[in-house]
Amino acid sequence: MNVEHNTISLGEFEFDCGETIPDLEITYEAYGEFDGDNAVLVCHALTGSAHVAGRDRVDSADQARAWWDDIVGPGKAIDTTEYYVVCANIPGSCYGSTGPKSENPETGEPYGTDFPPVTVTDWTEAQRALLDELGIPHLHAVVGGSVGGMNVLEWAKRHPDHVDRIVPIAAAARLDTQCLSLDAIARRAITTDPNWNQGHYYGEDQDPPSDGLALARQLGHVMYLSKASMEHRFGRRAAGRDAVRTFPTDAAGAFFPYRDVESYLDYNAEKFTERFDANSYLYLTRAMDNYDLAAGFESDADALAAFDGDALVMSFTADWHFTTQQAEALADSLRDADANVAHHVIDSDHGHDAFLVEPDNVGPPLADFLEAGVDGNAVTDSVVEDSQESDFAPVHNSLFSR
Numbered sequence: 261m262n263v264e265h266n267t268i269s270l271g272e273f274e275f276d277c278g279e280t281i282p283d284l285e286i287t288y289e290a291y292g293e294f295d296g297d298n299a300v301l302v303c304h305a306l307t308g309s310a311h312v313a314g315r316d317r318v319d320s321a322d323q324a325r326a327w328w329d330d331i332v333g334p335g336k337a338i339d340t341t342e343y344y345v346v347c348a349n350i351p352g353s354c355y356g357s358t359g360p361k362s363e364n365p366e367t368g369e370p371y372g373t374d375f376p377p378v379t380v381t382d383w384t385e386a387q388r389a390l391l392d393e394l395g396i397p398h399l400h401a402v403v404g405g406s407v408g409g410m411n412v413l414e415w416a417k418r419h420p421d422h423v424d425r426i427v428p429i430a431a432a433a434r435l436d437t438q439c440l441s442l443d444a445i446a447r448r449a450i451t452t453d454p455n456w457n458q459g460h461y462y463g464e465d466q467d468p469p470s471d472g473l474a475l476a477r478q479l480g481h482v483m484y485l486s487k488a489s490m491e492h493r494f495g496r497r498a499a500g501r502d503a504v505r506t507f508p509t510d511a512a513g514a515f516f517p518y519r520d521v522e523s524y525l526d527y528n529a530e531k532f533t534e535r536f537d538a539n540s541y542l543y544l545t546r547a548m549d550n551y552d553l554a555a556g557f558e559s560d561a562d563a564l565a566a567f568d569g570d571a572l573v574m575s576f577t578a579d580w581h582f583t584t585q586q587a588e589a590l591a592d593s594l595r596d597a598d599a600n601v602a603h604h605v606i607d608s609d610h611g612h613d614a615f616l617v618e619p620d621n622v623g624p625p626l627a628d629f630l631e632a633g634v635d636g637n638a639v640t641d642s643v644v645e646d647s648q649e650s651d652f653a654p655v656h657n658s659l660f661s662r
């Protein structure tokens with residue numbers, strides 16, 4: 261597969277908040293050959309990177325493991341022999357693009373929390389500027405999961421004439437109150453870690469706030485799983501004898517089991533602290549929490565009114581981070597905005613991260629949509645008008661009423 265891994269300087273960048281930095285660098289990967297109208301932008305989720313495909317490569321300067329290698333590649337759902345696929349690390353992250361851990365050219369020190377607040381709008385405008393640099397005025401499609409799906413919606417809102425097809429997956433127009441509250445607690449876990457030091461912890465003689473970040477990630481990780489999948493995978497059983505405890509425990513804890521689910525969360529949190537920056541976690545969760553599709557408009561439908569392409573909204577039944585009901589509301593807004601829309605609901609007990617781990621369910625509708633829009637063979641819609649109903653009506657059409 262032809263892969264381009266690059267970091268490009270976009271020069272001075274003004275953020276949504278009005279603050280500027282002298283130089284915004286964006287790290288991106290591009291796969292395939294651009295033929296003028298085959299560009300697909302993939303927007304990564306909260307802790308993803310530009311490294312979306314090519315799992316066997318070890319030379320990547322960012323996230324070691326490609327996060328959507330089952331979906332993007334030659335002959336895969338986003339077929340890199342057909343499409344020119346671009347994925348860019350978002351501003352504020354820590355995988356090559358400028359963010360809190362980057363050096364502030366004015367001080368020679370890492371920005372830390374002097375980095376401007378970032379929003380999903382900033383990610384979209386940085387991607388627009390990157391694509392300008394790459395000579396790509398128009399996109400065949402923008403695809404993304406989770407907060408990457410919000411990034412997709414922002415493209416339809418801000419650049420409706422620059423994109424033909426959008427695919428927000430496991431996403432919504434805004435986060436609900438329960439998830440907002442958990443994100444707020446997660447941030448507090450970081451900011452109350454004594455090592456956080458108001459965000460200035462990058463010195464050689466300093467330790468990062470790893471305990472706080474680990475706790476924040478554990479809260480997040482639970483949000484990305486479902487009740488059923490956790491029950492099924494771990495139940496109440498104790499972890500094996502060789503399980504390594506990564507957090508200190510209370511004396512009474514020796515009497516009670518260290519559970520398999522704790523071992524799972526501890527292991528993954530520890531791994532996470534080795535790959536992600538705590539300040540970036542603060543910044544990116546703030547951007548996700550702040551996102552509101554309707555901002556500046558009367559409604560979500562108004563915000564999307566100028567988009568008249570095709571939209572595939574994909575959701576997963578056990579996702580409680582962004583629910584099928586929220587996805588249906590989004591699809592309704594797109595319908596009200598007169599876009600051609602299908603809401604494809606996938607039965608899954610994986611929870612929110614299903615979009616990362618169920619390529620057999622995500623791939624076919626995505627591939628067919630990229631090729632044929634909402635008329636694609638494997639694309640189903642949650643709403644089937646009476647006149648359209650047939651023996652082959654999608655199984656989910658009774659989930660929602662209009």
Ligand SMILES: CC(=O)SCCNC(=O)CCNC(=O)[C@H](O)C(C)(C)COP(=O)(O)OP(=O)(O)OC[C@H]1O[C@@H](n2cnc3c(N)ncnc32)[C@H](O)[C@@H]1OP(=O)(O)O
Pocket residue numbers: 304305306307308309327328481484520521523524525527528613616617
């Ligand atoms: C846009 C992005 O892609 S962001 C990055 C990807 N997402 C995340 O990291 C979110 C958190 N991670 C996850 O939810 C998952 O790891 C996913 C979605 C990435 C992958 O899911 P799965 O393939 O089902 O992996 P699974 O959850 O089974 O295992 C994850 C790790 O936990 C380990 N593990 C599983 N059970 C246990 C246990 N009881 N105790 C300790 N460790 C355990 C696995 O061995 C695996 O380790 P490895 O990563 O070193 O191979």
Ligand SMILES: N[C@@H](CCO)C(=O)O
Pocket residue numbers: 305306307308406407484613
């Ligand atoms: N688990 C994914 C999705 C979160 O929205 C991530 O960490 O990026």
